[in-house]
Amino acid sequence: METPHALAAFGALSQPTRLATFRLLIQALPAGLPAGEIAAALAVRQNTLSAHLAVLAEAGLVRGERQGRTIRYHAEIDRLRALLGFLTQDCCGGRPDLCAPLADALTGVPARPACEPNTETEPPCRSSNAT
């Protein structure tokens, strides 16, 4: 992820309604939620929510697709992953000692103390025998 995208994502998440929306949509994965349902759940007017959804979509954090007369939104988990990578690439890039506790927070597992400075978009090895 590049800096402008990260800025957009942070900006999008820095507003209470938008943050709540994003979290709600993550919890609603993978089905997603129609805009009206989000508005009802968050007690926000639809036009206001629409503007917030537009910001989130512009930041790439959510995506909406029309289903009949409703528009169903769902979180873009890949974008979240990219954002996490962006946040950690600075420290994990050259400092595995700093990276380890960060990974710890995410996984709850002490994580091996060796982060390679590549945190973009490449799943290392979990392909052959994953679940």
Added chain:
Amino acid sequence: METPHALAAFGALSQPTRLATFRLLIQALPAGLPAGEIAAALAVRQNTLSAHLAVLAEAGLVRGERQGRTIRYHAEIDRLRALLGFLTQDCCGGRPDLCAPLADALTGVPARPACEPNTETEPPCRSSNAT
């Protein structure tokens, strides 16, 4: 981390100068950097930077301590970790399937499952995959 703290953190990171400042300070860990040096590195006026540093400090992302007549700032890595945890607790909380790729992005190493069910002669994934 609680929502208001996360909002403050996102708001703090949603401004170009502040994001650059935070990243710079993370790279400068653990020594930190004096305010003047940050301002010079980012080509920002000191009063402007001071305001931004105040926002970052208010969000708990950086901390400054006086050293003689300079004030040396350094990133709060624990806060960053808390922020990562906040971002992932929604999906990781109940959905390990979503959490795994997220942790992956962070460390380059899959969380717990996914890598080696029972083969012990296999080196643990992270072998060599630099793009």
Added chain:
DNA sequence: GGGGCGTTTCCATATTTCGGGAAATATCGA
């Protein structure tokens, strides 16, 4: 104590953002 340096605070202004009301667009059902 006086002068100099680093940093912050105060003030003023331009820009952006937020939320509400009303209207417009798109889809469905009859």
Added chain:
DNA sequence: TCGATATTTCCCGAAATATGGAAACGCCCC
């Protein structure tokens, strides 16, 4: 075609934010 529902777009005023200049504060050295 008509009405109803879901969602967005447009426009507005209010509030927050960013930045610059000038001044103030704290600390060091002489």
